[in-house]
Amino acid sequence: MGKIEQGILGAFSGTVGTVVGARWRGIRYMRGKGPSTRPTSTVKQDKQRERFLLMVHFVRAMSPIITLGYKKLAVNMTPANAALSYNLKNGVTGTYPDFEIAYDMVLLSRGDLPNASNVAAVAEGGSTVKFTWLNNAGSGKALESDLCMAAAYCEELDLAICSILNPADTRQKQLFNLNVSDFAGRSVETYLTFFSADGKEIANSLYTGNVPLP
Template sequence: MARITKGILGPVNGKVGTVVGSNWRGIDYIRSKSGPRKGQATLAQLDQQMRFTLMTGFLQSVKGMVQVGFQKAAQKQTALNAALSYNLKNGTSGLYPNIGLQYNMLLLSRGDLPNAQNVGAIAGTTGKVNFIWTNNGSTGKAKDDDIALITVYCPDTLHAIYTVNGPARSAEQAVMDVSQFSGKTVETWIGFMSADGKEIANSLYTGQVTVL
């Protein structure tokens, strides 16, 4: 028997016929019930399992960001599940066992708000990463007071530092204190959200930076 804890659209815990509801690292999902396993897992199964494990681990490190960034893209599912679904399809590369995250293809926010132009990230003073962009607050739905969504992820430590309350689009720059990543190479992204939180831009990958 399964339990639905938050109504018909809430997470399912347990079995309903051939469907199993479960939770992995805070992400609710459903899958087909497995039949009796005969022998070892196939390469295809191992490949799928490795991609899932890599992606759920990464999304846990940026959970607060994607909960905001995918809130509009989530349809009858949580923002975290929407992020998992998109990034599993688009954000990994390679074949088992040499599978990795394809950072330039990952999205941490998803929507149709225009992003800023000429975005970039560079090493600043010790322990800092500087983000720069060109304000385009008069383009479509974009406004000068849109809020920057900024993420810095360190593959070596599997940790991220991010803000969902960055400077306004009109500021054209932001400085992130990531001193705990000093001496390491990090992956970076920027996106924007309207001041009222109703509009979101697709995040943009701003490249690798070696933190001083």
């Protein structure tokens, strides 16, 4: 802030708009304000911003499953922020500026409910991903009535398709078909997880691989 020392027509010191008033060897003078030499961001900040934006897009696309999958961990934050915090630390690979999502390290849900065993995902034509697993009810908290939830993420489109929790889609069923017709001809990253019927218990999601769609 500039200071006028001798009234409105007097000399001033400091900065007023784009003009700087100063004194040199007892002489008052004014000069134009030079450009800022402070860098807009550091390399470290650029790296963090790129990692952040990459994961934000993924978490946003997966929000239907993440909203349920992180609800127990969302203490003083949203489920999306809880998922973002975990996956920024564990789900990004590569070096700046070529960061990538480590799909096999990402967790869309987190909890201590056992997931299914021998999980697999394969394409059924260009419109469906078929998930299969072995019924491991009785292992820990796992029950036959636990509900499955599946997701497929298309990196090319930065879009995801997530199933909804349906009372018919239980652990006991050992099969779930996800309609991915919007992604036909592309490949998708696939995930499966389980929730107890009352929604109180949650499993860590499982990455079921990249599935090319014909």
